Amino acid sequence: MLGDTIAAISTPLGEGGIGIVRLSGPQSVEIAKSIFKVKSKDWPGKKSRELVYGHVYDQSGNIIDEVLICYMRAPNTYTREDVVEINCHGGIMPLKKVLETVIAGGARLAGPGEFSKRAFLNGRLDLAQAESVIDVIRSKTEAGLRIAAAQLKGDLSAKISSMQDRLLSLLAMVEANVDFPEEGLEELTVEKIKSLCEDLMEEIKEMIVKADAGRIYSEGISAVIIGMPNVGKSSLLNAMLRENRAIVTDVPGTTRDMIEEVINIKGIPLKIIDTAGLRETEDVIEKIGVARTKEAVDRAQIIMMVFDAEKGLGDGDLDIVGSVREKNTLFLINKDDIKEKLINVEEVTRLANGRPVIKISAKEGTGLKHLEKEIFDLVMQGKATGQDEVLVTKIRHKNALEITARCLGEALEGVDQGAPVDLVAIDIRSAWEALGEITGSSVTEELVDRIFRDFCIGK
Ligand SMILES: Nc1nc2c(ncn2[C@@H]2O[C@H](COP(=O)(O)OP(=O)(O)OP(=O)(O)O)[C@@H](O)[C@H]2O)c(=O)[nH]1
Ligand SMILES: [Mg+2]
Known part of the structure; x- marks a missing residue:
C-alpha cells in the first residue's frame, strides 16, 4: 500500500563506520521525531537534506546511539515521498534497535526493493x-x-x-x-x-x-575446470586468480569440494569453478565431489578441460572429452614447463575437433594471456562489444x-x-x-x- 511509511536498514549488516536506517512515507518525520533528540535546535528545520547531530532513544527512553539524521523533503527524494535517513554506527545492534524502534513508532518493515518500487510508481524512475x-x-x-x-x-x-x-x-x-x-x-x-x-x-x-x-x-559467464586428478586444475585456478586460493598437492584427489571465484576478463566477470578430478573412486567423499563436478559441467557455459603434458592421454581423459562433446570447451595442455612430455599434442588437437588447444604452465604462469583471449573470443563469438553504447x-x-x-x-x-x-x-x-x-x-x-x-x- 502506498501512503504508509516504510523503513529498512539500507546498508549491509556487519561492522562498518556507518549504517543507515531509511524511512519513506508521510509519517517519516513524525516517527523519527519521536525517537530523535537534538540539543541546539528544532528538528527538522526549514532546510531539506541537512545532516543534524543528535541521539536516538528507544520507547522507554534508553539511549540507542549517537547519530546524524537527514530529512529529505518530498518530492525531491528517491521515492518522491518524505524520506528520513538515520546514520547510526555501523553495527548489527544499533541498526536493529533503531529499526525496531521506528517500527514500534508506526513504520512498516519495507519489502525487498520497496523504496525503488515507490520511486517507480511515483514517477521518479521508469522501470x-x-x-x-x-x-x-x-x-x-x-x-x-x-x-x-x-x-x-x-x-x-x-x-x-x-x-x-x-x-x-x-x-x-x-x-x-x-x-x-x-x-x-x-x-x-x-x-x-x-x-x-x-x-x-x-x-x-x-x-x-x-x-x-x-x-x-552485466551477469558474467561461468567456466568450470575439469580433468583427471592431479593434472593441475587447482593450480590453474590459482594462476588465473593470481592468488593461492585452492589447495595444491601432488596427491591425486586433493580437491573434493568445488571452489568458485570471479575474475575480470576484458570487462567480463568470469566465474571460475575448480572441481574434484574426475575418476572412478571408492572414496565416499571423493565420489560426492565427482558427482558435483558433473552437475557443474551441466550448468557451466564454458569448460576448461585440462590435460597433463607429462603423461600420455589415458582412457580417463577420453571419457571426460566424450562427456563434454556438446559444450563450449577449451583444451588445455598443462605443465608445458616440463621437459619430458608424453602427451601427444596431435591427438589432443584431433579430439578438440576445431576447438582451441592451448599449452599452459599453471606453475610458471605461461599461456594464461592466450587462454584469457580464447575465453573472451569464445564468449563473445563476434558479438558486438562496444561497452560505451546503450x-x-x-x-x-x-x-x-x-x-x-x-x-x-x-x-x-x-x-x-x-x-x-x-x-x-x-x-x-x-x-x-x-x-x-x-x-x-x-x-x-x-x-x-x-x-x-x-x-x-x-x-
Ligand atoms: N611442473 C608443473 N607442475 C604442475 C603444474 N601445475 C600443477 N603442477 C603440479 O601438479 C600437482 C597437482 O596439482 P593440482 O593443482 O593440485 O592438481 P589438481 O588437478 O587440482 O588435482 P586434484 O585436485 O587432485 O584433482 C602439484 O604437485 C602441482 O604442483 C605445472 O604447470 N607445471
Ligand atoms: Mg585440485
Whole structure:
C-alpha cells in the first residue's frame, strides 16, 4: 500500500563506520521525531537534506546511539515521498534497535526493493532505470558498472521512448487513412510507412544482437575446470586468480569440494569453478565431489578441460572429452614447463575437433594471456562489444524488443500486401506496447511486483 511509511536498514549488516536506517512515507518525520533528540535546535528545520547531530532513544527512553539524521523533503527524494535517513554506527545492534524502534513508532518493515518500487510508481524512475539500480549494486567489472550506470541515468529509456514516439507518428500516419478502412493505403503513404518501419526494425534488430553482449557484461559467464586428478586444475585456478586460493598437492584427489571465484576478463566477470578430478573412486567423499563436478559441467557455459603434458592421454581423459562433446570447451595442455612430455599434442588437437588447444604452465604462469583471449573470443563469438553504447542487458528487455520486431514485421507485411489499414494500425500499436514494457509505460502490476521482489531489502 502506498501512503504508509516504510523503513529498512539500507546498508549491509556487519561492522562498518556507518549504517543507515531509511524511512519513506508521510509519517517519516513524525516517527523519527519521536525517537530523535537534538540539543541546539528544532528538528527538522526549514532546510531539506541537512545532516543534524543528535541521539536516538528507544520507547522507554534508553539511549540507542549517537547519530546524524537527514530529512529529505518530498518530492525531491528517491521515492518522491518524505524520506528520513538515520546514520547510526555501523553495527548489527544499533541498526536493529533503531529499526525496531521506528517500527514500534508506526513504520512498516519495507519489502525487498520497496523504496525503488515507490520511486517507480511515483514517477521518479521508469522501470528500466529502476531495474538498473540492482545492476549497479551487483556490477562486478567496470564495464558492467558503466553499462548499468548509463541505464540508471536513463540512456536506454531515452532511446526506447524516442522509438515509441516514432511509432506514434507512424500510427498517426496510418490512422489518417482509417476513414477508408476497407481500402489499402495510398502509394505515397505506403512508401513512407515502409521506410519508417524498416528503419525502426533495423535499429531494434541491432539492439537485439547486442543484447547478448550486454547481458554477458552485466551477469558474467561461468567456466568450470575439469580433468583427471592431479593434472593441475587447482593450480590453474590459482594462476588465473593470481592468488593461492585452492589447495595444491601432488596427491591425486586433493580437491573434493568445488571452489568458485570471479575474475575480470576484458570487462567480463568470469566465474571460475575448480572441481574434484574426475575418476572412478571408492572414496565416499571423493565420489560426492565427482558427482558435483558433473552437475557443474551441466550448468557451466564454458569448460576448461585440462590435460597433463607429462603423461600420455589415458582412457580417463577420453571419457571426460566424450562427456563434454556438446559444450563450449577449451583444451588445455598443462605443465608445458616440463621437459619430458608424453602427451601427444596431435591427438589432443584431433579430439578438440576445431576447438582451441592451448599449452599452459599453471606453475610458471605461461599461456594464461592466450587462454584469457580464447575465453573472451569464445564468449563473445563476434558479438558486438562496444561497452560505451546503450546496451540492453536483460532477457526481459530483449524479449520485448523481439516482440516489437515481430509486430513491425507483421505491419510491414500487411502494408506490402495491401491489408486493411486498421489491421496495420493494430500491429503498430502492439509494437508500441511491447516497447512500453521496457520502460514500464505499459506493464501489469504483477510484473512490477516480480521485478522488485529480486531486489535487496533497504533498496
Ligand atoms: N611442473 C608443473 N607442475 C604442475 C603444474 N601445475 C600443477 N603442477 C603440479 O601438479 C600437482 C597437482 O596439482 P593440482 O593443482 O593440485 O592438481 P589438481 O588437478 O587440482 O588435482 P586434484 O585436485 O587432485 O584433482 C602439484 O604437485 C602441482 O604442483 C605445472 O604447470 N607445471
Ligand atoms: Mg585440485
